[in-house]
Amino acid sequence: MSTSSEKVAVVGLGAMGMGIAQSALKGGLAVTGCDVSEAARDAFANAGGGIAKTPSEAAENAAIFAIVVVNQAQTESVLFGDNGAADVLPKGAVVLGHATVPPAYAIDVSARLAAKGIHYLDAPISGGAAKAAQGKLSVMASGTADAFACARPFLDAVAETVFELGHEAGPGSTMKMVNQLLAGVHIATAMEAMALAIRSGLDADTVYDVITKSAGNSWMFESRVPNVLNNDYSPKSAVDIFVKDLGIVLETGKREGFPLPMSATAHQQFLAARAMGLGREDDAAVIKVFQALAGIELPSGPAKK
Numbered sequence: 001m002s003t004s005s006e007k008v009a010v011v012g013l014g015a016m017g018m019g020i021a022q023s024a025l026k027g028g029l030a031v032t033g034c035d036v037s038e039a040a041r042d043a044f045a046n047a048g049g050g051i052a053k054t055p056s057e058a059a060e061n062a063a064i065f066a067i068v069v070v071n072q073a074q075t076e077s078v079l080f081g082d083n084g085a086a087d088v089l090p091k092g093a094v095v096l097g098h099a100t101v102p103p104a105y106a107i108d109v110s111a112r113l114a115a116k117g118i119h120y121l122d123a124p125i126s127g128g129a130a131k132a133a134q135g136k137l138s139v140m141a142s143g144t145a146d147a148f149a150c151a152r153p154f155l156d157a158v159a160e161t162v163f164e165l166g167h168e169a170g171p172g173s174t175m176k177m178v179n180q181l182l183a184g185v186h187i188a189t190a191m192e193a194m195a196l197a198i199r200s201g202l203d204a205d206t207v208y209d210v211i212t213k214s215a216g217n218s219w220m221f222e223s224r225v226p227n228v229l230n231n232d233y234s235p236k237s238a239v240d241i242f243v244k245d246l247g248i249v250l251e252t253g254k255r256e257g258f259p260l261p262m263s264a265t266a267h268q269q270f271l272a273a274r275a276m277g278l279g280r281e282d283d284a285a286v287i288k289v290f291q292a293l294a295g296i297e298l299p300s301g302p303a304k305k
Contacts, residue, residue, distance in 0.1 A: 008032070008154055009058035010066045011078050011085070013040040015236070016098075016125065017068030019132025020158050022047050024066075026135065027157025034058040059085035064154045065095045068125075071244055072101040079109065091117035094150035098125045100180060100241075102248050103173040110143070110169035119147035122169035124176030125159075128223075129236065136160035140179070142172040177252060180245035181263050186220035187242065187283050188266035194225060195290030204229055204299050227284040231301030239286060240279040242270045 010021040013035035021033045025048055033044035034052040041051040052058035055078045059065055065085060067078050075097060079086045089095070095113055097106060097120065110120040121143040131137050135158050141148070142165040148155075155162050165171040193216070197207045208225050211217050227233060246267040253260040269286050276292065278285045291298055 007062050008064040008066065009034060009052070009055075009062040009085075010068060011035070011055050011058055012068035012074075013037070013044055014068070015129035016132045018044065019129055019134075020066065020068055020098075020125075020137070021049060022133060023135035023158045024154055025049055027153070029064075029153060029157060032058050032062070054083035055079070055085040056083040056088045059088040059093075062089060063093050064151060065089055065093060066098060066154065067095065068098045070241070071099055072105050075099050075101060075105075075109070079113075086113065086116060086118070089116075089118050092119070092150070094119040094121055094147050096121045096123045096151055096154070097173075098123055100124055100176050100245050100248065101173055102251065103170045103177065106169040106173040119144060119150055120169055121147040121151050122172035123151070124172055124179075126176070126179060127160075131160070132158070139163065140165060140172045140175040142166035143169060177245075177249055180242070181249045181260070183220055184242040184246045184249075184270065185262050185266045186218045187224055188269045188286055190218065190221040190224060191228070191269075191284065191287035192290065193221075194228060195287055195294065195296055198296045198298070199290075199294055224282075224284040227282050228287055229299050229301065231299055233278075233281040233285045235280060235282045237283050238280055239270055239273045239283050242283050243267070243274055243279070246270060 008024050008029045008031045010017055010031060011034045013021060013033050021031050021044055024031045032050035032052050034055060035041055045051050067075055069075055095118060106122040113120045121141055123139050123141040125137045125139055127137040137159045138161045139159045140163050144167060165175055198204055208229060212222050246263055249263045250260060250267060269289055272289045273286045278288060
């Protein structure tokens with residue numbers, strides 16, 4: 001079974017995966033999309049892509065196999081579960097693992113694939129659905145020179161910046177873990193600040209205007225507070241994502257004997273939001289924990305702009 005330098009499979013056609021697959025199409029690559037959702041497959045077919053119902057079907061003759069799923073369990077299923085790709089991918093193909101997973105798992109997957117003659121690029125992504133659709137993601141990648149070389153046509157199509165962080169799997173996922181530590185803490189802190197401001201009688205829209213032009217601003221404050229102002233908690237990135245990602249941070253800290261007090265506190269806030277039934281809402285919904293605790297009145301949206 002031979003590979004084609006242009007044949008790409010993207011497994012996972014959610015908000016990120018759909019944008020990635022479409023950007024690869026726009027980059028001139030022959031792309032097959034795979035998802036459990038028939039509606040997602042149909043949407044990608046309408047955009048001009050090929051479709052596959054299972055990872056093993058998508059893997060046939062694929063030179064580049066990108067996994068854009070949520071977590072370790074889904075990544076494991078895509079590669080090694082029923083109708084998994086690992087036994088079908090041709091030797092010399094490269095798998096790009098885009099999910100946020102524990103670094104130890106990325107190292108393990110790389111070894112298992114290498115035993116089959118398949119390259120692995122530990123390649124978590126950042127930038128959100130908008131950047132994915134624009135082909136302007138940031139990729140935190142580590143892997144062998146051969147893995148990078150095989151993946152380069154795909155990376156050129158979907159990413160604005162590719163950080164080459166090491167010559168083996170692990171550093172890519174470690175860097176994403178550090179990024180998610182900051183992202184989760186920043187979201188939880190932004191929502192705590194907004195809740196205090198509202199409780200103290202400040203106008204929420206005015207708080208946003210002032211903070212985004214002041215030293216207290218952060219990328220997450222600027223990105224997520226508008227969801228609160230607009231009363232729009234449809235998930236761009238869900239509460240459950242940060243329950244998982246901060247969990248990875250804390251498990252790593254536990255294994256290393258390293259204290260992570262800010263991460264632990266933020267994780268508790270996301271866990272509280274999940275316990276309230278908000279796990280599938282946007283991560284900005286963590287502010288509703290403060291609403292429940294303090295009886296604050298959140299904006300009813302849309303923002304007064």
